[in-house]
Amino acid sequence: MSGHPLADRYVIAGTGKSRLGKVPELSDLDLTEEAAYRALADAGLTVRDIDGLLVRGPDTSYTFHQELGERLGINARFSTTTCNGGASQILSVIQAAMAIEAGLCSTVLCGYGRSAWSRTHADESTRVRAQTRSEDMMAKEFGPEYGYFSAAATHALGARRHMHVYGTRREQLGAIATAFREHALKNPEAQMKKPLSLAEYLEARMIVDPFGLYDCSLRSDAAGAVIVTSRERARDRDCKPVLIKGFGTFNNLSGWFEGDNMIRTAAAESGKTAYAMAGVGPKDIDTAQIYDCFTYMVMVQLEDYGFCKKGEGGDFVASGALRPGGVLPTNTSGGQLSESHAEGMLQIVEGARQLQGIYGPDRQVKDAELCLVSGHGGNTVCHSSLILGRA
């Protein structure tokens, strides 16, 4: 117990996922709606109980909450589209708790949905362009003229620097990809169905060296949603609430290229805030759901969150720590590398479900009491942290 006034006062009362992977018949909003109704059912609520809406869709849609609210047919006392990239989804949960605390609303739907697979695979020409960002969001200078494109390259610059400073090796990054695949094979909803060996990881084609194919997360049609409300309100409902014990955010707005930001990320400060609020430390965490846009980001965040020393992330992951039954089973759904990519929303869902204890012995992290969930994004500099606990 930390004595923080908001710790343990709010809960995730229900979770939902849309169908995942290749779902060409559903739009961004369809997917989000599907996840939202499933989360409401899990929480024992109906859409009429919702008076807050904190959601996110494609990067270009700042009106996503309005569009979703119109479909749900509700008005909201508190509502916005959260725009910190992959850090947005935990930020929505944080904003929900703060808004309820402030008396602005009582029950908030937090969600994210995007048809990223269909968007880039609608036909051959879109597949070749394969951009999820619109032209007018692209840099006009100091990048494209040198062929500097893609989130893969931005993160790979960090991975290369980490390799140089700490001696990290590609096969260590591979231990992350293969561990998450092992988890995914236990998850019938996961997009990736086949086992992945370290040899296959190393032999796969390179994309932006040091990243090969399996260092990169999936393109998915996917959505997730959770319902945030007070602990008291959840008591009256037929649901399995999960406690929000701590949260934090930090944003290295000075830039990914500044100082050592690419090898000591905003996760370090964000994590400290969340641990302090929850009154726990990395040794207390039973399972982690770490934002895995690329393998390297998992390794560097594990260091930043204090699961191992700075620079020892490679050895930590290669020890098998993240695998099923490891010292820190991580991304137990398969994560964005092997389950589906919904900008971190599905990882909040997975963290909550592990603490709801709904899985069979094959997939359930044994005696899980505390889960750390991380969100990273907004052009690599924004971070958010969430510590969930069994109620």
Place this chain on the structure above:
Amino acid sequence: MDTPDYLKPVPVPSKETKPFWEATRAKKLVMPRCTSCGTFRFPVSRHCRACGKAGHEWVEVSGRGKVFSFVTYHRHYHPGFAGELPYVVGLVELEEGPRIISNIVGIAPEEVRCDMPVAVRFEPITPDIALPKFAPV
């Protein structure tokens, strides 16, 4: 005016970065320097991140630096680069402090290393624009 056979993106200078591209055309690398405390800064901003005072001038820099980090592209994201794979994009830390994205050239991609010393060379791509690229010293 684009050279017809130049298929890669051509930089679109902004109001703030015009002096940078005017200098590269004359084979000079310039960076914004605070007129109050002399700290270099990049990207461009109105106020100095070190002393908070407004105002900067574009000053020629040595053109020397080191490769802070780099990546090697094995797939292209723009058709103009299809014929160049594999190519290297580096984050170059200039002696004066600022870090800029460019290509590391004049060396096989597998030979590039972090912290390797490099120096600028200019590659004209249109009558108006020359790109500063970096090669090992």
